[in-house]
Amino acid sequence: LDTLHHHDITTYLELGPDTTLTTLTHNHLTGDNVTAVAACRAGRDEATTLVTALGALHTAGVEVDWRAFFAAHDPRVVDLPTYAFQRERYWVNADTGGGGDARAMGQDGLDHPLLGAVVPSPVGGGVVLTGRISRELQPWLVDHAVLGQVLVPGAAFVEMALQAAARAGCESLDELALEAPLVLPETGSVRLRVEVGAEEQGRRPVAVHSRLEDGEAGDWVRHATGFAVVESVVWEGLGVWPPVGAEVVDVGGVYGVF
Numbered sequence: 001l002d003t004l005h006h007h008d009i010t011t012y013l014e015l016g017p018d019t020t021l022t023t024l025t026h027n028h029l030t031g032d033n034v035t036a037v038a039a040c041r042a043g044r045d046e047a048t049t050l051v052t053a054l055g056a057l058h059t060a061g062v063e064v065d066w067r068a069f070f071a072a073h074d075p076r077v078v079d080l081p082t083y084a085f086q087r088e089r090y091w092v093n094a095d096t097g098g099g100g101d102a103r104a105m106g107q108d109g110l111d112h113p114l115l116g117a118v119v120p121s122p123v124g125g126g127v128v129l130t131g132r133i134s135r136e137l138q139p140w141l142v143d144h145a146v147l148g149q150v151l152v153p154g155a156a157f158v159e160m161a162l163q164a165a166a167r168a169g170c171e172s173l174d175e176l177a178l179e180a181p182l183v184l185p186e187t188g189s190v191r192l193r194v195e196v197g198a199e200e201q202g203r204r205p206v207a208v209h210s211r212l213e214d215g216e217a218g219d220w221v222r223h224a225t226g227f228a229v230v231e232s233v234v235w236e237g238l239g240v241w242p243p244v245g246a247e248v249v250d251v252g253g254v255y256g257v258f
Helices: 002-006 019-028 046-059 139-143 154-167
Strands: 011-014 035-038 119-120 127-133 172-178 190-196 203-212 221-229
Touching: 011 019, 011 046, 019 035, 035 046, 127 154, 154 172, 154 190, 154 203, 154 221, 172 203
Parallel strands: 011 035
Antiparallel strands: 119 127, 127 190, 172 221, 190 203, 203 221
16 A cells, blocks of 8 residues: 555555455545545445445546446437526525524513514513514515515514514404505614503504614604404304305406506
8 A cells, every 4th residue: 555655546446345455545544635445345235335436436536437337228428408507595594683592681582583582561461572674584585575675575564463462462463454564675684673552441552663773763663553352252154155235346457456
């Protein structure tokens, strides 16, 4: 091995019943740019071991006669696809940019993709849920674009309101009116506040506000308001469908109008 190594030999193929010489080669020439593979391994499938060895030699720069290898299978050369091979990642990042331990800041942590902390109110049993959103923290929001602007979908406001309502002991939303769209900026984050107030006649007021991360105090925008109910009314369903006196209305062109 020393003599071969002195003559710049860096690739070794062991033709034997096992990997004894391959292991010794690795141990003796450790730290050097050496490839040592075995054509056979005791207790392993011979064909698989041989093909694995050929692949290792090929990646090490050894010229393998693949035409001869595939000759029995009548191979033929085909053109590559005409599009470029490009790697693209489709998985959403797990990091939602939570800003540390919420309890260390006097808050309760919240495992939610948009909201990260809960601040219970000592008066009236209300709560305030806080969070941060941006194109970077929640890249899936970029798919919801209208006229070139990325908008937080209405379903997200409902989800956040439901989360806050549940924290205040409510079972469901009675109503939620959207007042202003939430447009995500090209860069930077947006702060979120979801508030649930004190109970009155079995309902609690709910409001969703936002402010740019670098916005001045008082720049909060109210996006949604409504009410959450402490106890939901069980709906028994309609006894007759369609209801008596109902008329069919053609709604085929309604979406295009708006």
